[in-house]
Amino acid sequence: MPSGEPGRNARLRVNAETTLVLREAFHKIDAHYRNDHYGLYDYARAVMSKIVALDHFYIGFFHGANRVRYPYGYDSGMSTDPESHIYGPHGQAAWLLKHRQTYRMQYDNGAALHAGVASGDTSRTSADAVTTPLFRRGRDGEPVVFGMMSMQNYRPHTFDDNSVRAFEWLADLVARVLTKEAEDVDALRRLPAGVGDAPPVITADHIVELLSSRVADIRQRAQDALETPDASMREALHRIVTGCQQLQSDLVELTLDIDNGPEERFMSLTAAEQGVAVLLGSNMPNDEIARELGVSLHTVKTHVRSILAKYRMNGRAAVAEDVRKHLAR
Numbered sequence: 431m432p433s434g435e436p437g438r439n440a441r442l443r444v445n446a447e448t449t450l451v452l453r454e455a456f457h458k459i460d461a462h463y464r465n466d467h468y469g470l471y472d473y474a475r476a477v478m479s480k481i482v483a484l485d486h487f488y489i490g491f492f493h494g495a496n497r498v499r500y501p502y503g504y505d506s507g508m509s510t511d512p513e514s515h516i517y518g519p520h521g522q523a524a525w526l527l528k529h530r531q532t533y534r535m536q537y538d539n540g541a542a543l544h545a546g547v548a549s550g551d552t553s554r555t556s557a558d559a560v561t562t563p564l565f566r567r568g569r570d571g572e573p574v575v576f577g578m579m580s581m582q583n584y585r586p587h588t589f590d591d592n593s594v595r596a597f598e599w600l601a602d603l604v605a606r607v608l609t610k611e612a613e614d615v616d617a618l619r620r621l622p623a624g625v626g627d628a629p630p631v632i633t634a635d636h637i638v639e640l641l642s643s644r645v646a647d648i649r650q651r652a653q654d655a656l657e658t659p660d661a662s663m664r665e666a667l668h669r670i671v672t673g674c675q676q677l678q679s680d681l682v683e684l685t686l687d688i689d690n691g692p693e694e695r696f697m698s699l700t701a702a703e704q705g706v707a708v709l710l711g712s713n714m715p716n717d718e719i720a721r722e723l724g725v726s727l728h729t730v731k732t733h734v735r736s737i738l739a740k741y742r743m744n745g746r747a748a749v750a751e752d753v754r755k756h757l758a759r
Contacts, residue, residue, distance in 0.1 A: 442595060442596075442599055443591075443595055444592050444595050444596050444599075445592055448481050448592055448593075448596050451477060451480050451481055451596075452477070452596060452599060452600065455473070455474075455477045455600065455603070456603065458473065459473065459603060459604075459607065463607070464607060464610075464611075465611070467501070467608070467679065467680070467683060468501070468502065468675065468676040468679040468680065469676075470604060470607060471489050471501070471502035471604075471679070472502065472504075472509075474489075474579070474600055474601075474604055475487040475502075475504050475581075477600060478581055478593075478596070478597060478600065481592075481593050481596050482581075482588065482589060482590075482593035482596075483583065483585075483588060484581045484582065484583055484588070485505065485506055485550070485551075485556075485582060485583045485584045485585075486503075486504070486505045486506070486549070486550035486551070486556060486580075486581070486582040486583070486584075487503070487504045487505075487579075487580065487581050487582070488500055488502060488503040488504070488510075488549060488550075488579075488580050489501065489502045489503075489577065489578070489579050489580075489604075490523075490577055490578050490580075491564075491576060491577040491683075491686055492523070492527075492575065492576055492577060493514075493685070493686055493690060494690040494693045494694055494697070495693055495694050495697035495698075496516050496517055496697065497514060497515065497516050497517070498514070498515055498517055498523050498578075499512075499513075499514045499682050499683075499685060499686060500512055500513045500514065500515075500549070500682070501678075501679040501680075501682040501683050502679055503549060503550070505549075505550035505551050506550075506551060509675050510549070510550065511678065512678045512679055512681070512682040513549070514682070514685075515546075515547045517546060517547075518545070518546070520541075520542065520545040520546075521542055521543075521545045521546025521547070522542050522543055522545075522546050522561050522578070522580070523546065523578070524542075525542040526561065526563045526575060526578055527563075527575055530563060530573075530575060531563070532560060532561065532562040532563070532594065532597075532598055533559070533560070533561045533562070534559070534560055534589070534594065535556075535557075535558050535559045535560075540556070540559070543556060543559050543561075543582075550582065551584075554584050555584070556582040556583065556584060557583060557584055557585055557586040557588075558582065558583045558585065558586050558587060558588040558589055559580065559581070559582040559583075559589075560580065560581050560582075560589050560593075560594050560597055561578050561579070561580035561581075562578065562579055562580075562597060562598050562601045563575040563577070563578055563601075564576055564577035564578060564579060564601060564604065564605040564608070565602075565605055566605065566608075566609040566612065567609070576605075577605070577608075579597070579600075579601040579604065581597060641677075641681075644673070644676075644677045644680075647673065648670060648673045648674060648677070651666065651669055651670045651673060652670055654666060655667055655670060691752075692752050692753070692755040692756035693756050695740070695741055695752060695756070696752075696753060696756040698740055699736075699737060699740060700736075702733060703733050703736055703737050703740075705723060706719055706723070706730060706733040706734060706737065707737055707749070707753050708753065708757065709722055709723070710734065710737065710746070710749065710750050710753060711750050711751075711753035711754045711757060712750075713750055716730045716731055716734060717730075734746070737749060
């Protein structure tokens with residue numbers, strides 16, 4: 431089981447029919463889905479459906495210290511609502527971060543798959559699954575796992591080596607499309623402030639404007655649906671549903687750009703330090719914190735010094751404000 435980022439120079443070993451499907455996918459993604467994330471995810475799922483039968487499909491992105499956000503999911507012929515979950519030490523997310531390679535159910539008889547939060551049709555259990563990490567280049571040039579793409583089936587022994595290799599190739603293509611966009615945004619961020627067009631900072635106003643624009647578009651589609659003949663009503667309503675799904679997906683991805691520093695800093699503390707930090711966020715002095723926790727004043731002072739060192743901020747008040755930001759999320 432090789433680890434690390436997929437090799438890009440090795441010849442892909444898939445059959446001729448699969449090769450044709452993937453070639454078409456490459457050109458269509460390049461032409462139509464470079465700036466349409468929801469369309470990209472939906473098309474990637476449709477591509478794999480041409481190669482192998484799949485019941486469940488999703489894409490997720492790691493966010494913060496221990497969270498995965500899922501902007502796209504599909505189960506048994508229907509799109510599922512976007513979700514966000516905190517992951518534990520034994521599920522697929524932790525497995526991917528540790529091993530940095532594709533997870534197949536046969537590796538551990540589904541232990542990692544079933545240790546995490548169930549997705550898709552929770553009344554059924556996946557009998558075969560393949561989940562592959564999405565890689566990007568880190569600041570030091572080394573590959574970093576930033577997300578995952580998964581296909582699952584409620585019937586066993588569905589995914590053979592040919593379909594797994596195709597899935598890995600397609601996931602790498604999706605990751606490169608997303609990474610290129612992120613690199614373009616990063617290049618703009620490096621420009622001096624006030625010069626040229628800088629990428630927008632995610633603010634409440636930005637989100638409200640996005641929602642207003644999308645809802646206006648969906649409302650217009652609904653108005654059109656009311657004025658259409660009965661024969662085309664179904665198609666018009668389908669477009670409304672698709673518009674809502676795209677909006678949900680985009681909103682989940684917007685949260686990936688929100689400042690996640692407060693959570694990461696808080697999660698870097700030990701359990702004991704977190705208990706002190708919560709009370710520090712309430713502006714309690716050390717002696718009151720000691721009484722509240724039932725520990726010595728010396729212990730509290732030791733924890734506060736460690737917290738200040740880890741936060742690297744200018745004083746106790748700044749740390750308290752940062753802790754409050756995390757607790758308010």
